[in-house]
Amino acid sequence: MLIGEVARRSGVSARMLRHYDALGLVRPTGRTVGGYREYSAEDVRRIFHVESLRSLGLSLHQVAQALRDPSFTPVALVGDLIRWTQERLERERELLERLRAIDAAAPAGWQDVLRVVELMQGLDSPHAARRQQAVLARQDDVPVPAELLAKAVLAEPDPVVSGALRWALARTGDAGVTTLAAAVRDGDPEARRRAARALADLAELPAAAAALEDALEDPDPAVRRPAALALGRRGVTAAVPVLVGMVVDGVNDVDAAEVLGALSGAPARADRVLAALTGELAAPDADSATRIRLTQALVELPATGTAVREVLDRLSRDDDPAVARVAAAFARLLDERS
Incomplete structure (x- = not known):
């Protein structure tokens, strides 16, 4: 031929x-x-x-x-081809994400495109100070893709920069909630923790609140706790077990006790909080320090003053002298308030 x-x-x-x-x-x-x-x-x-x-x-x-x-032999060469192809796909995936982020910002002109690219480059910096500056130095009239900020929150290891990112994300409204909600459900442990903290800043949004309620069931306490604090402040009684658990564990127990006190503003919720605290007080494995923290949390329940007073009276006669002293002191404090 x-x-x-x-x-x-x-x-x-x-x-x-x-x-x-x-x-x-x-x-x-x-x-x-x-x-x-x-x-x-x-x-x-x-x-x-x-x-x-x-x-x-x-x-x-x-x-x-x-x-x-x-x-x-093809073995080594095919292995190299697989690695090169994976690297190329990763580069193309990153490019696709950047293009989608720019598209989501709906830039009015090339100047807006360049500003978004500048933000992305700043967020990719290996230096925490540069990443923070990229977030805080942006102008209010420059559109910022919420999904870009949400992904940066999920990847940010520095707590100071993470706080700045969460602040910037909260200013965008609910646009980044979907990304955070997906991460709190299916992300790796660290991504779930970061997503929960970011969603806590957006708890007033229905979609964020729904994702936080799911987070209350997370096996990782570092995911459950910020969700419980945020939901408890909004009067969600489903947060009570986690908040009481924080008092028991001594992790952010003061914050948890204050939120439990705020939850007790309604009698129905107050009864549930009181029952949860007294149940832990009666637990056979509760040590002295734990019972003292629970006793301190009881005093934060203003709507159940009489019931709390009765519990404190019983505790003031407790076999543990440290618990008895703390309970007696708080009983006197309640009397003075009255």
Whole structure:
């Protein structure tokens, strides 16, 4: 077959076939009387072999090596191709995310595009101070993609920069909640913790509150606790068990006790809080320090003054002298308030 017919049947252009010939990759075995290239059936099969290997990402040099050397094994080369392809896909994924972030900002002109790119570059800086500056130095009239900020919150290890990012994200409204809610459900442990802290700043938004209620069931206490504090401040009684657990564990127990006190503003909620605290006080494995923290939390319940007073009276006669002293002191304090 002449080169034109081979090109039609193989889909490889005549120009590329001549290039293969010049490289010695596929040389036609025959020539016509007029000196034209004439390809045999074996030559055509070799062309298809070349195209098949090229489709895997091999360079022409690698294709030639594979076809020329029978001892050339594909294992190492295929492994390299997999790694190169993964790296290329990662670069393209990052590019796609950047383009989507710019598109989400709805830039009015190229100046807005450049400002968003500048923010992205700042957030990618290895220096915490530079990342913080990128967030705080932005102008209010510059559109910032909320999803970009949400993803930065999920990846930010520095607590100071993270606080700045959460502040900036809260100013964008509910646009970043979807990303945070997905992370608090399905992210790795650190991403779930960061998402919970960010959602706590947005707890007034219904979608954020719903995601925080899901977070109350998270096995990681570092996810449950910020969710409980935020929801408790908004009067969500589902947060009570986690808040009481924080008092028991001695982790942010003062904050938890204050939130439990605020929850007790309604009698129905106050009864639930009181029952949860007294239940932990009666737990057989509660040590002295834990029972003292629970006793302190009781005094934060203003709507159940009489009931709390009765509990304190019982505790003032407790077998543990430290608990008894603390309870008696708080009982006197309640009397003075009255």
